[in-house]
Amino acid sequence: MDSLHDNGVPGGSVTGSAPGAPPGLGARFKRDLRIGLKAGLQTFWELARVMIPAYGATLILERLGVIAWLARAARPLMTLLGLPGDAAVPLVVGYVLNIYAAVGSMQALDLSSRQITVLAIAILIGHNLLVEGAVLHKAGMNGFAFGALRVVAGLAAAAVANLLMGLLW
Amino acid sequence: MVDLLHTFVTGSFDLLLRVFLIVVPIMVALELFEGTRAFRVVVRAWARVVRHVGLDERSAAPTLIGFLFGLAYGGGVIVRDVRRHDLGRRQVFIMSVFLSMVHAIAEDSLVFIALGASIFWIVVYRIAWAAVVTLALTAVAGLLVRRLRGRG
Numbered sequence: 001m002d003s004l005h006d007n008g009v010p011g012g013s014v015t016g017s018a019p020g021a022p023p024g025l026g027a028r029f030k031r032d033l034r035i036g037l038k039a040g041l042q043t044f045w046e047l048a049r050v051m052i053p054a055y056g057a058t059l060i061l062e063r064l065g066v067i068a069w070l071a072r073a074a075r076p077l078m079t080l081l082g083l084p085g086d087a088a089v090p091l092v093v094g095y096v097l098n099i100y101a102a103v104g105s106m107q108a109l110d111l112s113s114r115q116i117t118v119l120a121i122a123i124l125i126g127h128n129l130l131v132e133g134a135v136l137h138k139a140g141m142n143g144f145a146f147g148a149l150r151v152v153a154g155l156a157a158a159a160v161a162n163l164l165m166g167l168l169w
Numbered sequence: 170m171v172d173l174l175h176t177f178v179t180g181s182f183d184l185l186l187r188v189f190l191i192v193v194p195i196m197v198a199l200e201l202f203e204g205t206r207a208f209r210v211v212v213r214a215w216a217r218v219v220r221h222v223g224l225d226e227r228s229a230a231p232t233l234i235g236f237l238f239g240l241a242y243g244g245g246v247i248v249r250d251v252r253r254h255d256l257g258r259r260q261v262f263i264m265s266v267f268l269s270m271v272h273a274i275a276e277d278s279l280v281f282i283a284l285g286a287s288i289f290w291i292v293v294y295r296i297a298w299a300a301v302v303t304l305a306l307t308a309v310a311g312l313l314v315r316r317l318r319g320r321g
Contacts, residue, residue, distance in 0.1 A: 029201070036200030040193035043245040047188055051241070052181050059177055103280055117290045120281035124291055125270055125298075131184075135244035140251065140258065141265045149306075150269050157298045161290055 050134035058096055058130045067092050077155065081118050082162045087111070094123040095151065102127065118162045125154030192245050195234060199246070203230075222267055222303045228260045232267065239273035259307075266306050270299030 061067070071092040075085035086109055094102030102123050111119065129150060133143030202208040216229035224232055231250050235243015247264060250256055256264075278291050 032200045032204075033197060036197035037193065039200065039249055040196030043196060043249055044189050044192045046248060047192065047241060047245055048185055051184060051188065055181060055184055056177055059173060059180070063173055099277055099280055103284060106284060113285050113287070116281070116284055117286040120284070120286040120291050121295060124277055124281065124295060132240045132244075135241045136265050136269070139244050139247045139265060140261055146265060146269055149266070153270060153298075153302050157295070160298075161294060165290075 046138060047135060050138050051131050054130040054134040061096055061130075067096050070095075081122070081155070081158050082166075083111075083115055083119060084109070087115070087119055090119065091122055094127040095129050098128040098131075099123060114162075114165055118158045118165070121161050122154040122158035125157055126150035188241060191238065191242055195238065195242055195246070196249070199230070199234075219267070222300050223259075223263050223307050224267070225260060227254045227256060228264055232264050235264070235268040235272050236274055239276070240268050243268050243272060259311075262310060263303060263307055267299055267303045270302055271295050 067089075071088040074088035074092060078085050078087050078091075081087070090102045090105040090109070093105045106116070106119065126147075127150075129147040133147045136146045137143035212229045212233065213226070215233045216224070216226045219229055219232055227250065231243055231246040234246045243264075247256070247261060251261060274292065274296075278288070281291055282288055
């Protein structure tokens with residue numbers, strides 16, 4: 001791990017102000033640029049270290065047929081959202097892979113615009129759970145718990161939206 | 170097996186490149202503008218909004234980055250600011266819940282708007298939902314923490 005002494009750099013925080021004589025504009029720019037680059041590279045490295053293994057795990061899950069299996073298991077849930085059973089496929093694809101993969105598999109389905117919106121809500125709240133879970137883990141949270149939260153809260157949000165749309169239409 | 174490895178290598182490169190091209194410029198821009206008046210005005214305005222879900226001013230900048238650009242990038246700034254400002258577990262928890270529900274507001278939403286989803290439901294409704302879930306979970310978590318401490 002890199003040394004963390006950039007903590008002590010004055011003016012680096014929102015509230016910080018330089019002690020003594022303020023440095024020239026050019027010098028300050030150079031200093032901020034250097035600190036920014038360092039913070040950027042450090043953050044990049046930390047994210048890469050958790051995202052790449054998570055991405056590898058995702059590919060393996062897909063290859064093992066876990067997506068197809070989960071999609072079959074989730075079919076009955078889809079009626080609660082006013083969606084056809086096949087809508088479970090883009091949902092699970094989104095959970096394991098990402099939004100773009102989910103949109104790709106949504107295009108294969110014949111959905112009404114209301115169904116597209118309901119499914120979009122569930123996918124927008126829960127997607128890319130392994131890679132984004134790894135980032136939350138890095139921030140000190142439990143990645144699995146947050147994955148479960150996003151699945152449950154996403155499905156609940158979609159179900160409530162579907163109910164409200166039924167009342168309003 | 171070989172094609173899986175190939176996918177992994179090219180996919181990883183793609184992912185790393187994307188993260189690099191977004192994270193490094195964000196961090197440099199943050200460092201350059203953090204001290205400016207304009208930045209403080211924006212962050213303060215945003216802080217007044219997110220105050221309602223229990224976030225303080227130090228958490229406003231990472232939350233704004235995550236809300237605009239995505240969880241991974243906001244997460245990166247959270248990691249940085251946890252180290253710098255010692256945000257505390259409660260603030261990190263609130264940010265994580267809120268950003269879990271809504272992030273990358275433009276990019277992610279546009280993908281579905283292109284498919285024909287309603288802007289109102291996937292933007293306005295989702296933000297409202299995020300606020301409700303954040304407040305509810307923070308209340309529950311607070312209760313649990315108090316109970317655990319009370320017993321200890």
